[in-house]
Each structure stands twice: as structure tokens, then as C-alpha cells.
Amino acid sequence: MSTMSLRGLSKSFGNVQAVNNLDxxxxxxxFLSLLGPSGCGKTTTLQMVAGFLPPTAGKVLVEGEDxxxxxxxxxxxxxxxxxxxxxxxxTIAQNVGFGLEMRKMKRPQLQERVDExxxxxxxxxxxxxxxxxxxxxxxxxxxxxxxxxIRPRVLLLDEPxxxxxxxxxxxxxxxxxxxQRRLGITTILVTHDQVEAMTMSxxxxxMTGGKIAELGTPQQVYDKPVSEFAYRFLGQTNEINGEIxxxxxxxxxxxxxxxxxxxxxxxxxxxxxxxxxxxPERLRICPADNSKVKGKITTRLFLGGxxxxxxxxxxxxxxxxxxxxxxxxxDEGETVGIDWNPxxxxxxxxxxxxx
Amino acid sequence: MADxxxxxxxxxxxxxxxxxxxxxxxxxxxMALTAVLSFHVFEGMRGIQPxxxxxxxxxxxxxxxxxxxxxxxxxxxxGVTAICVLIGVPETLILAKMRPALQGTFxxxxxxxxxxxxxxxxxxxxxxxxxxxxxxSALLSLGLVEEPxxxxxxxxxxxxxxTHVLLPFMIVAIWSALQKLDGQVAxxxxxxxxxxxxxxxxxxxxxxMPGILSGAIIVFTLAASAFATPAIIGGRRVKVVTTAIYDExxxxxxxxxxxxxxxxxxxxxxxxxxxxxRLVERRFKQVFA
Amino acid sequence: xxxxxxxxNGPIALAFHVLLTVFILAPLVVVVVxxxxxKDFISMPFDGASLRxxxxxxxAPELISAFWLSIRLAFASATLAxxxxxPAALAIARHRFVGRDAVMAFLMSPMMIPxxxxxxxxxxxxxxxxxxxxxxxxVLVHALIVVPFSLRLTLAAVIGLERDAExxxxxxxxxxxxxxRRILLPLxxxxxxxGWVLCFIQSFDEVTMTIFVATPGTTTLPVALYHRIAFLxxxxxxxxxxxxxxxxxxxxxxxxxxxxxxxxxxxxx
Numbered sequence: 001m002s003t004m005s006l007r008g009l010s011k012s013f014g015n016v017q018a019v020n021n022l023d024x025x026x027x028x029x030x031f032l033s034l035l036g037p038s039g040c041g042k043t044t045t046l047q048m049v050a051g052f053l054p055p056t057a058g059k060v061l062v063e064g065e066d067x068x069x070x071x072x073x074x075x076x077x078x079x080x081x082x083x084x085x086x087x088x089x090x091t092i093a094q095n096v097g098f099g100l101e102m103r104k105m106k107r108p109q110l111q112e113r114v115d116e117x118x119x120x121x122x123x124x125x126x127x128x129x130x131x132x133x134x135x136x137x138x139x140x141x142x143x144x145x146x147x148x149x150i151r152p153r154v155l156l157l158d159e160p161x162x163x164x165x166x167x168x169x170x171x172x173x174x175x176x177x178x179x180q181r182r183l184g185i186t187t188i189l190v191t192h193d194q195v196e197a198m199t200m201s202x203x204x205x206x207m208t209g210g211k212i213a214e215l216g217t218p219q220q221v222y223d224k225p226v227s228e229f230a231y232r233f234l235g236q237t238n239e240i241n242g243e244i245x246x247x248x249x250x251x252x253x254x255x256x257x258x259x260x261x262x263x264x265x266x267x268x269x270x271x272x273x274x275x276x277x278x279x280p281e282r283l284r285i286c287p288a289d290n291s292k293v294k295g296k297i298t299t300r301l302f303l304g305g306x307x308x309x310x311x312x313x314x315x316x317x318x319x320x321x322x323x324x325x326x327x328x329x330x331d332e333g334e335t336v337g338i339d340w341n342p343x344x345x346x347x348x349x350x351x352x353x354x355x
Numbered sequence: 356m357a358d359x360x361x362x363x364x365x366x367x368x369x370x371x372x373x374x375x376x377x378x379x380x381x382x383x384x385x386m387a388l389t390a391v392l393s394f395h396v397f398e399g400m401r402g403i404q405p406x407x408x409x410x411x412x413x414x415x416x417x418x419x420x421x422x423x424x425x426x427x428x429x430x431x432x433x434g435v436t437a438i439c440v441l442i443g444v445p446e447t448l449i450l451a452k453m454r455p456a457l458q459g460t461f462x463x464x465x466x467x468x469x470x471x472x473x474x475x476x477x478x479x480x481x482x483x484x485x486x487x488x489x490x491x492s493a494l495l496s497l498g499l500v501e502e503p504x505x506x507x508x509x510x511x512x513x514x515x516x517x518t519h520v521l522l523p524f525m526i527v528a529i530w531s532a533l534q535k536l537d538g539q540v541a542x543x544x545x546x547x548x549x550x551x552x553x554x555x556x557x558x559x560x561x562x563x564m565p566g567i568l569s570g571a572i573i574v575f576t577l578a579a580s581a582f583a584t585p586a587i588i589g590g591r592r593v594k595v596v597t598t599a600i601y602d603e604x605x606x607x608x609x610x611x612x613x614x615x616x617x618x619x620x621x622x623x624x625x626x627x628x629x630x631x632x633r634l635v636e637r638r639f640k641q642v643f644a
Numbered sequence: 645x646x647x648x649x650x651x652x653n654g655p656i657a658l659a660f661h662v663l664l665t666v667f668i669l670a671p672l673v674v675v676v677v678x679x680x681x682x683k684d685f686i687s688m689p690f691d692g693a694s695l696r697x698x699x700x701x702x703x704a705p706e707l708i709s710a711f712w713l714s715i716r717l718a719f720a721s722a723t724l725a726x727x728x729x730x731p732a733a734l735a736i737a738r739h740r741f742v743g744r745d746a747v748m749a750f751l752m753s754p755m756m757i758p759x760x761x762x763x764x765x766x767x768x769x770x771x772x773x774x775x776x777x778x779x780x781x782x783v784l785v786h787a788l789i790v791v792p793f794s795l796r797l798t799l800a801a802v803i804g805l806e807r808d809a810e811x812x813x814x815x816x817x818x819x820x821x822x823x824x825r826r827i828l829l830p831l832x833x834x835x836x837x838x839g840w841v842l843c844f845i846q847s848f849d850e851v852t853m854t855i856f857v858a859t860p861g862t863t864t865l866p867v868a869l870y871h872r873i874a875f876l877x878x879x880x881x882x883x884x885x886x887x888x889x890x891x892x893x894x895x896x897x898x899x900x901x902x903x904x905x906x907x908x909x910x911x912x913x
Contacts, residue, residue, distance in 0.1 A: 072545040085539035089561040102548030370735035374728035385769035472849040475885040479671025580758030582852040597760040
């Protein structure tokens with residue numbers, strides 16, 4: 001149960017600032033994901049944590065010990081690589097035993113640890129096969145067993161599921177999560193797949209432009225993010241452009257054309273242009289009469305579990321999603337009202353252009 | 356229908372026909388004639404006699420001179436192969452770590468000489484390695500030697516120049532094995548606790564072995580069949596199989612004996628190639644399926 | 645603790661690399677430098693440079709004629725090799741037939757047979773057929789030894805190609821031959837052309853086999869050069885060699901433009 005912290009970690013390649021003054025604390029036993037689009041700096045961060053890349057500035061601490069410039073082989077970190085990076089010329093048992101052999105562990109004990117690691121990933125019996133004789137899913141399990149065998153202080157997962165098909169990926173999320181909980185290993189996952197980050201993590205750090213834009217539990221970062229970036233990057237969102245107006249009674253509202261949307265005063269800036277964000281599933285279709293906002297359905301999409309309605313409304317183009325409970329609620333071309341609960345329309349801090 | 360099927364099955368043969376005609380007429384027939392020639396008798400006064408004999412082969416197989424000739428050629432080729440491995444492996448790894456632009460430049464520098472006539476490259480070495488040549492001047496002025504080293508007409512010189520001529524083939528072979536190597540395996544080994552040297556010995560090198568072996572086969576066979584370099588650098592003092600064949604044909608005019616040596620060289624090379632290919636396949640089939 | 649990326653070359657590696665680069669370039673550089681000497685013997689032009697050995701080339705008609713013979717021979721044999729290798733490559737890449745592997749091995753075999761052995765075989769064959777001294781016979785055997793290069797590059801071009809474009813042309817009404825000429829041939833042209841250039845260079849540089857079949861009337865430039873180098877120390881060899889080096893570099897640029905040098909040298913697909 002080792003804690004880990006990154007202090008002011010930075011990396012630049014020439015003029016490109018890949019990671020920019022990153023601060024992050026990972027609790028002992030925590031599962032934390034670095035989530036972001038490609039080029040956001042998440043892989044560079046992982047490489048610095050693993051010791052494959054020296055930072056330009058900043059520190060990497062494990063249990064308070066500065067390991068910033070420690071060579072990779074002395075860090076005691078287990079890394080599951082995107083390609084799995086199995087040793088093709090060694091058997092499964094030799095692959096899993098490699099790290100232990102490097103630690104000068106003797107035969108009977110080594111054997112025991114290899115067996116234990118392989119049974120954890122349910123691969124017992126395949127000890128003498130070569131990697132080329134296994135399926136993609138089995139190879140990934142070998143990669144996991146290989147790092148579990150050394151009982152690392154920190155587990156680093158570098159896009160570990162990206163080479164698996166969708167069904168297998170879903171199963172592995174659940175299995176890996178359970179394994180991590182049971183062993184209590186501090187874990188950092190690097191991924192661009194938000195479903196993966198949400199299903200597995202205790203906390204998610206959403207990254208962009210070499211910085212952390214959003215940090216919190218999966219529900220926090222999805223439901224109530226503070227940054228516009230997180231709103232746009234995670235799931236789907238509607239953006240509404242309006243003007244701040246403060247009424248005589250002191251309540252704050254956002255004016256969009258003829259409509260006025262009340263917001264919580266604490267969130268809103270003092271005046272001027274503003275953006276509101278609302279998730280499609282927080283909007284509801286209701287009868288057009290006496291609704292806050294009206295609009296005409298331009299497109300209706302059926303996705304199995306949900307319906308999507310694209311609506312041209314008084315406050316702009318909106319997407320509304322509704323669970324499929326049988327029949328559709330409205331047809332294309334129909335005029336409908338749109339409703340939501342107070343608080344679902346949110347304000348976020350604007351994205352700063354980042355070179 | 357039947358017509359179309361027939362056309363389908365005869366198409367590849369029609370397409371290959373021109374090349375096959377050329378190859379049968381100018382490769383199969385001349386090779387067969389050479390094999391026949393090697394069983395003929397040569398008499399100094401009357402030339403080649405069309406009578407069948409195995410005397411030429413008996414002579415090559417029993418005479419210590421030829422035994423030594425083949426042994427010398429084999430050892431020379433082995434030496435060149437070993438040096439090419441020792442230089443080629445590190446150089447290929449260095450190339451792999453270079454920035455792409457530099458990598459491209461040095462590939463042209465290292466592989467480009469393949470396209471320049473071997474006679475020209477050998478001439479360069481003849482100048483470099485001469486008694487008063489730049490290499491000896493440098494060695495003398497650095498005080499590394501007391502008097503000029505004799506590189507020309509020595510085995511040392513031949514091995515140096517053949518290494519220069521054949522190294523590109525080794526680098527190409529190792530490079531293609533390196534391309535198949537997952538770049539993350541070295542990182543994986545490091546993160547599991549292996550130092551740089553252990554990582555190289557236990558993880559990288561074993562995966563380069565197929566490339567090293569196929570490069571070794573190419574370099575060995577090309578060294579054993581090289582002619583211009585041993586002829587110019589080795590001269591008459593360092594005779595190898597190819598230069599011996601040349602002398603039999605164009606100096607002694609004993610064509611049947613020269614043909615017998617040539618056939619022996621071909622058999623030896625084919626045996627080495629097929630034998631090592633089989634070995635490589637058996638050794639690595641399971642791992643790199 | 646080192647403060648550098650673990651995948652970077654260290655100082656020892658770089659020193660090794662520099663030494664190797666010197667080793668590789670030294671013989672070529674020394675030939676070019678020596679060609680500017682003004683002495684009667686091969687030497688470094690440190691106490692007097694001149695172009696006399698370039699003028700000397702012009703006074704050596706046998707070298708000039710050997711050069712033109714080599715050019716004609718390389719041109720004709722590279723062309724003949726392409727003419728026979730391109731259809732063969734199509735047969736091998738596009739058809740599954742009994743004996744396919746054998747055909748392939750047969751056509752690649754000149755790469756495995758030592759050129760000395762080929763030279764011996766052709767010498768015997770020419771003397772039996774009465775072809776000794778025939779330029780046409782030289783073209784045939786040169787084409788034979790360069791066919792593997794043309795075949796390899798053409799094969800790589802055909803194998804890398806989807807059949808869809810040809811099928812589309814056929815379905816739009818093109819005949820088999822028109823589909824080949826208008827669709828397939830332009831698509832594989834870089835491979836064919838790269839193969840041609842490589843064959844040209846291989847034929848132009850070939851010495852070991854040619855030395856057996858060359859007669860005074862059919863002496864190629866490398867053979868002429870070989871005789872001068874092996875038996876006398878003639879500075880004109882350095883100026884001729886410099887011309888060949890420069891010519892090869894020009895060809896290398898052409899090859900790089902047409903197919904990319906890496907494809908030719910490393911055999912990448």
C-alpha cells in the first residue's frame with residue numbers, strides 16, 4: 001500500500017511542453033486513471049514514473065522517497081504494456097519468473113510464486129507454452145501475472161486493453177478491478193477510453209495539454225466537472241451560449257434569446273457572455289404547452305437502449321436522450337417542450353488555449 | 356468453361372515461360388556441361404579428352420594442397436562472418452536508437468557502398484593498406500608498431516577488406532530481425548529488475564538470433580565465393596578456392612580439374628546454406644510461429 | 645544516476661559508430677583523393693595536385709570502349725531481365741500452381757551460386773556453342789544473374805497490391821490486357837523501375853563471372869580495372885574509380901527518388 005506523488009513534474013521535447021508542472025498524489029491502494037486524448041501527456045507522465053524518460057523538472061516520490069532519477073530496474077514498479085511486451089523466446093513460466101529471477105529468488109520459492117501469479121489470472125496449466133501459442137486475452141493475462149509475481153509497490157497499466165475486442169475488454173475491466181482491490185496495489189492506469197477509466201478507477205485525472213484539467217471520483221468528473229474540457233471530453237454534452245443577467249431580487253439567470261435560465265449565483269461570473277452545459281440524459285421531453293423551452297425534433301435516432309432526439313429549440317440545438325421504455329415519445333418534425341431539474345444546467349471554467 | 360479453366364491453369368506457366376527458357380538454356384545446360392566437364396580427362400599435350408574419370412575429384416579430395424585450400428577458405432569465411440557479427444550487432448542497435456533523419460543518412464552511408472563496384476572498394480583498400488599507405492603511416496606515427504605491418508598479400512588484409520565488403524549484408528539481416536522486435540520488451544525487462552546488460556543478453560539478443568544467423572549464412576557464402584578481393588589483396592600468397600579455380604581455367608588451362616573444384620565449392624556452399632537453414636527453422640519454429 | 649533517456653546512445657556507442665563510419669568511407673575517400681595526385685605512381689596528392697589522371701582516361705581508348713561496353717551491356721541486360729521477370733513475378737504472386745515454389749527457387753538460384761562457378765560454366769558453354777566474344781551472349785548471361793533482383797522488387801510491388809483496382813477496371817469493361825496495361829502496370833511501375841536500376845548497377849559492377857567470359861573485344865570496365873589493379877600500379881585506376889563512384893552516387897539518388905533506397909537495400913515492403 002504505497003503512496004505516490006508527482007511534484008511539479010514537467011517534460012518538454014524541444015519547444016513542445018508535453019507535461020506541464022504536474023502535481024498529483026496517489027493514495028496507498030488507490031486505483032487512479034490518467035484519462036485524456038492522445039497527445040495530452042498521459043503516456044509521457046507514465047514513462048517518467050516508470051523511469052524510461054527523465055523529467056525536465058519535478059520529482060517522483062514513492063512513500064516519500066525521491067526516485068526521480070532511479071534506473072527503471074530499481075524502482076519496483078510493475079508495468080503492463082500496451083503490446084504486453086512478452087518475451088517471445090521464453091515460455092509462459094519463464095516470462096512470469098523473469099522478474100523473480102532478477103531478484104535472485106531460488107527455485108522452489110520462485111516456482112511457487114509463478115504458480116500463484118498464474119492461478120491469480122486463471123492461466124494455470126499453460127506454463128510451458130510460448131506467447132505465440134496463446135490468444136490475445138491470454139497474453140494479456142500473462143503480462144499481468146508477470147508483474148504481479150514481483151509484488152510491485154506500484155502497478156502501472158499503459159492502455160492495457162486496447163488490443164482486446166470489446167466483449168473481452170469488458171470482462172477484463174471487472175476482473176482486473178477485483179484483482180486490484182483484493183491485492184490492494186496502488187495502481188495508475190493510462191487510457192483514452194473513458195468507459196475503462198470510469199469502471200475501474202477510484203479517481204480519474206482528466207488530462208489535456210500536459211496538465212490535469214479535472215480530478216475526482218468518476219461520478220464527480222462526469223456529473224459536476226469544473227472544466228469545460230471535461231464536459232466536452234467525457235460523454236456527450238449540450239452547450240448553450242447566453243448572457244448573464246442579475247434580477248432586482250438578486251437571483252442570477254442566463255438569457256438566451258427570449259428565454260431565461262436560472263442558475264446558482266455562486267457558480268456564475270459577474271456578467272457578460274457565458275456558456276451553460278447540460279448532459280442529454282438530464283433533459284426531458286414534455287408537452288409543449290407551458291414548458292420552459294420549446295423546439296422541433298429534427299432527427300430521431302434509435303440506439304437500442306436509448307433514443308436520441310436532436311431538437312432545434314429556442315435556446316439552440318439540443319440533444320435529448322431518453323431510455324427506451326417501449327414506444328418513442330415523439331416523432332420527427334413534432335414540436336415538443338424541453339424540461340430539466342434545477343442545477344442540471346451548469347457553468348464551467350473556460351478552456352485556456354494551450355500550445 | 357473447360358476452356359476458361361484450362362486458360363487459368365496454363366496462365367502462370369505462360370507468364371513464367373520466357374524466364375524459364377532463359378534459365379534452362381543458360382543456367383541448367385551450362386551447369387550440367389560443367390558437371391560433365393569435371394569428369395573428363397585433361398592431358399597437357401592434347402587438352403580435354405571426353406573420357407569419363409573420377410580422377411579430378413580423387414585428386415581434390417586426397418591431395419593435401421586442395422584440402423588446405425578449402426580449409427583456408429572456410430576459416431577465412433568463418434573469421435569474416437564472426438567479425439561481421441561482432442561489429443554488425445552493436446552497430447544495428449546504435450542505428451535503431453538514432454533519430455529518423457540521422458538513421459536514414461547512415462543507412463545510405465553504410466549500405467550505399469554495396470552499389471559501388473567491389474573492384475573500386477578493393478582498390479581503396481589496396482592504397483590504404485600499402486607498405487607506405489595511410490594505415491601504416493598512422494600506426495607508425497602513433498608508435499603502435501615499430502615497422503610497417505604487411506597487410507597486402509596477407510590473410511589479415513583479405514579478412515579486413517572482405518569484412519568491409521560484406522558487413523552491409525549482416526546489418527541488413529539483423530535490422531530486419533530488429534524490426535520484428537517489440538520495442539517495449541526491453542522496457543519490460545528493465546522494469547522487472549534486469550539491468551541493461553542482462554536485458555541485452557537475456558531478452559534482446561535471443562530475439563535477434565534468427566537475423567544474426569541468416570546474416571551469417573549470407574556473409575559466409577559470399578566470403579567463400581568472393582573472387583576480386585582475395586585476388587587483389589591476397590595475390591598469389593593467399594590462395595583461396597575461387598582464385599585457384601581461376602588459375603586452373605585461365606593459367607594452367609586444366610579445365611576439368613577447375614570444373615571439379617568449382618563443383619565442390621558449389622556443393623559445399625549449398626550444403627552450408629541448406630544445413631543452416633534447417634537448423635534455424637528447427638530451432639526457432641516454435642517461438643516465432 | 646544518469647539523467648538521460650535510457651534508449652539513447654551513450655558516448656561509447658557514438659565513438660564506435662564514428663569509427664565504423666570512418667572504416668566504411670575510408671577506402672572510397674582515399675581513392676577519390678589519390679586520383680588528384682600528380683605523381684607517376686598511386687599516392688596522396690599532398691605535395692602537388694593535378695587533373696592529369698583524368699586527362700589520362702581520355703588517352704586510354706581501351707578504357708573508354710570498356711566503359712561504353714559496360715553501359716550497353718548493363719542497359720540491355722537490365723531491360724531483358726525486366727522483360728522476363730515481370731511476367732514471372734505476376735505468375736508467382738497471383739497464381740497458386742503446382743511447382744510455384746520450385747519456379748521461384750530456380751529463378752532466385754543465381755544469387756546462391758558463386759559467380760566463379762557461373763563464370764566457369766559460361767566459359768565452357770560459350771566455347772562449345774561458339775559464342776565466345778559475342779556481345780549478345782554476354783547480355784543473356786548478365787540478364788540471367790540479375791533476374792533475381794528484378795524479380796524480388798517486382799514481387800514486393802505486386803504482393804503489396806490489392807486486387808480491387810484491377811477488378812474494378814474489369815467490371816467497368818476493361819479486358820484482361822487493358823486492365824494490366826492501364827491499372828496494374830502503372831501501380832507496380834516503381835518496383836519494376838527500381839528493379840531495373842538495381843539490375844543495371846549489378847550488371848555494370850559484375851566482375852567475377854564476366855572475367856571468365858570477357859575477350860579483348862568484350863572487356864567490361866570492372867574487368868579492365870581489375871586487370872590494371874591486380875597486375876600493375878596505375879594511377880589511372882583511381883580516376884576511373886572516382887568517376888564510377890560519382891556515377892553510382894548519381895544512380896543512388898535516382899533510385900531513392902523512384903522507389904526509396906531503403907526498399908532496395910533493406911528489402912522493406
